[in-house]
Amino acid sequence: SKLPEAERKHRPKVVILGTGWASLCMLRKLHTDEFDVYIISPRNYFLFTPLLVGGTTGTVEVRSIMEPIRKYCKRSDSEEATFIEAECVSVDPKKKTVRCVDNSTVKGEVSEFDLQYDHLIVGVGADNQTFGIPGVKENACFLKEINDTRVIRDKIIDCLETASYPGQPEKEIDRLLNFIVVGGGPSGVEFTAELNDFLQSDLLRTYPLAKRIKVTLVEALPHILTIFDKKIIDHVEKRLTSSDNTRIWTKTAVVGVKEKEITVRNDKKEESQVPYGLLVWATGNTPRALTTQLIKDIGPSHQNNRRGLIVDEYFRVVGTDGIWAIGDACINLQKPLAQTAQVASQQGRYLGRLFNHMAEDMNKQKIENAKSLSSAIVTTVSTTAATPLFKENQDFNDKLKNQPIFKYRHMGTLAYIGDHQAVAEFKGDSTTTFEGYFTYYLWRSVYFTKLLSMRNRVLVSFDWLKSTVFGRDVSRG
Ligand code: FAD
Ligand code: NAD
Structure with a gap:
């Protein structure tokens, strides 16, 4: 009626x-x-966050995962919502x-x-979430908004270009090429995985110094990805550290951040300073x-x-x-x-x-x-x-009072872990887990179908194809 x-x-x-x-x-x-x-x-657009991390390395272009909101305001002549930016x-x-x-x-x-x-x-x-830790807001990069992806991509390349300056001291090269990711939740893990892909497939081919890049994932708890089953955690920890460039520091909390170094504290309450070139902060909401x-x-x-x-x-x-x-x-x-x-x-x-x-x-x-x-x-x-x-x-x-209340239907949890591999967990009466290449195609298919428009689906498909065939772009800007 x-x-x-x-x-x-x-x-x-x-x-x-x-x-x-x-x-x-x-x-x-x-x-x-x-x-x-x-x-x-x-923001006059919707952002498809599950593929945002791919934007930091150029696996997808950010325009491919954005949707103008005004498109959803007008349905017919009599049905129009008003958007105000x-x-x-x-x-x-x-x-x-x-x-x-x-x-x-x-x-x-x-x-x-x-x-x-x-x-x-x-x-x-x-x-x-920064927990009020001094220096985080001023010096770290975040993983939330479109602009964050541009900042991170630019900084990765900037660190490499600056490290390649003639006469750059060895110690400074090591600092510039030390990339720290704070927070071993799904955001931190997916970013570490993407960064590793970018390094192995593109940066090593282009920059002689890229082999000196060290990626460190720092997590305060004893394990990363604690929302997942233990079997998946073990698999991801092994997988992420299978390359010499990547390591995981668990039971280690970042407690201070300065322009060029962070302070970390281990479970024995010992503190040390770690110099960095890139710092990505993903410690939740x-x-x-x-x-x-x-x-x-x-x-x-x-x-x-x-x-x-x-x-x-x-x-x-x-x-x-x-x-x-x-x-x-x-x-x-x-x-x-x-x-x-x-x-x-x-x-x-x-x-x-x-x-x-x-x-x-x-x-x-x-x-x-x-x-x-x-x-x-x-x-x-x-x-x-x-x-x-x-x-x-x-x-x-x-x-x-006559209306039904909300019932959440959990469809499972998926996360990309790099090198064409993903993990998945489905909870029913018991927990079922999947990992490996098959899961990667499942991960891609699920998010592909969840993209809101045909335009986004076509653009993302082209981006995936482009980065596979031609590699990711390493120019700044
Ligand atoms: P958002 O999607 O964050 O939207 C909030 C909106 O409010 C934005 O448009 C913002 O501009 C606007 N806004 C902010 N302040 C104001 C204000 N003062 N006035 C008016 N508007 C305002 N979840 C999954 O299920 N699967 C995934 O794979 C996944 N991957 C993720 C990857 C990343 C990198 C991140 C950051 C999150 C991911 N998430 C994922 C989590 C998911 O993105 C969030 O849970 C989801 O976005 C929450 O939706 P929301 O509408 O509450 O908030
Ligand atoms: P999170 O809260 O899931 O994880 C943050 C991690 O940072 C925790 O493990 C915490 O122990 C650690 N941490 C906090 N302070 C620290 C410190 N000072 N030093 C070192 N480690 C510290 O946060 P997130 O990964 O940003 O995810 C946010 C939300 O988005 C979650 O609800 C997550 O499920 C969701 N998300 C889901 C997916 C997916 O489904 N694939 C991907 C990304 C995000």
């Missing part, structure tokens, strides 16, 4: 923050003719407004605005500043979790009215889930469907109300303003 035309201007206003996995998957499901939808994000800097849960600023380089006369919402969806993801501020504003009696906004089984942010959170920004304490694209996309799709069901329910009621109203009031009905029934969040919340 569609909303009558007269009621359309009273559609509830849904403001979605972010253009990542959770937000885009919700937007794609949402019936935008039932809601007045706004999307706010400093801005960063949401604060939320006022009492007034139900968000404050947004333009943080791009080109500024117009207006670069700040407030936007009213009936429903606010917080899908802002998470920030890089922390809430974004906006999420932290919102947690603080809602107050400790409702929100007190360090990982993100506590939500209920429908993704309503506990202690608020009309605020919802999905993806890396949220946590359900009853069923905490990993911070992955797989989880975020399912949550986004669920919330989109939930809103559609709610709209359908409310519209049915509205149409029935309108019918009984028009038979009772024959003369005044044309001058009566349409009642924005749906705007009442109380109604919305009452109806929510």
Whole structure:
């Protein structure tokens, strides 16, 4: 049951923050003719993060894994969501407004605005965790955004070119060619694997000094990839260290970072300094500043979790009215889930469907109300303003109780480990693991099919073919 035309201007206003996995998957499901939808994000594109690491070495080009968000805003003449490229800097849960600023380089006369919402969806993801270790933000490279891939690629080549300067002292060459990756989670492992591929297939052919490159993966825990089964951990540790250039330091935490050296501490609390040329930081997630501020504003009696906004089984942010959170920004304490694209996309799709069901329910009621109203009031009905029934969040919340709650379906975990090998883990009644070349093709096929558009699939296929046949590009810029 569609909303009558007269009621359309009273559609509830849904403001979605972010253009990542959770937000885009919700937007794609949402019936935008039932809601007045706004999307706010400093990024006017969606980024396919599972292939981001390949962008650091040129296995894929970054444009191949980006999707313009505006493409998903317009569905038909009557269904259009409004995208505004801005960063949401604060939320006022009492007034139900968000404050947004333009943080791009080109500024117009207006670069700040407030936007009213009936429903606010917080899908802002998470920030890089640095544990407040001094010097990390200033000196390390991260693995989160498109620009990070350009910075890393440029730095790898810059280190090699600088090391090749005539007269460069031996000690300085060793420093420049010491590449450190901090964090043995999936991001750190996949990056180490990509870097090793780049080194073996391309850099060794081009740079005489490349054989002196040392890649060190530093992990505070006794093992890397702790989310995986022990069998996989053993396999990956052996595989990554099979080349002379790569080593893993476990039970070693990085505790300080300077421009040219890091301080590491082992499990016996002994500290030492390690000089580096490239430092890549991948130690997990922390809430974004906006999420932290919102947690603080809602107050400790409702929100007190360090990982993100506590939500209920429908993704309503506990202690608020009309605020919802999905993806890396949220946590359900009853069923905490990993911070992955797989989880975020399912949550986004669920919330989109939930809103559609709610709209359908409310519209049915509205149409029935309108019918009984028009038979009772024959003369005044044309001058009566349409009642924005749906705007009442109380109604919305009452109806929510009839809706099914979110159920996560885990499809398995995959990770690339280099040299045309990947690992996979599927959990059912028991855990099944796979490794090797077959798994690599599985890894590629899964992510290939998950790419959102045919354009992306074609571009990524060409990139894979190009880097296999011609090698990766080693020029800077
Ligand atoms: P994101 O996708 O991070 O999106 C957040 C959005 O919010 C962005 O558009 C951002 O610009 C926007 N935003 C930020 N601040 C604001 C603000 N103040 N106002 C408005 N908008 C804002 N998961 C897997 O399942 N499989 C993988 O193989 C995998 N590989 C990964 C590889 C890497 C290198 C990384 C970093 C992550 C990987 N992940 C993977 C994890 C996955 O990417 C995240 O869990 C997922 O992106 C979370 O989705 P999200 O929508 O919550 O956040
Ligand atoms: P993570 O939290 O999974 O791992 C971070 C690692 O860094 C941990 O093992 C931690 O012990 C270590 N660490 C923390 N501080 C340290 C220090 N000072 N020195 C040395 N080691 C330190 O983080 P991630 O790998 O960035 O992943 C973030 C999220 O993205 C996770 O939820 C992950 O599952 C997901 N992801 C998934 C995939 C995949 O499925 N293939 C790929 C990338 C990321």
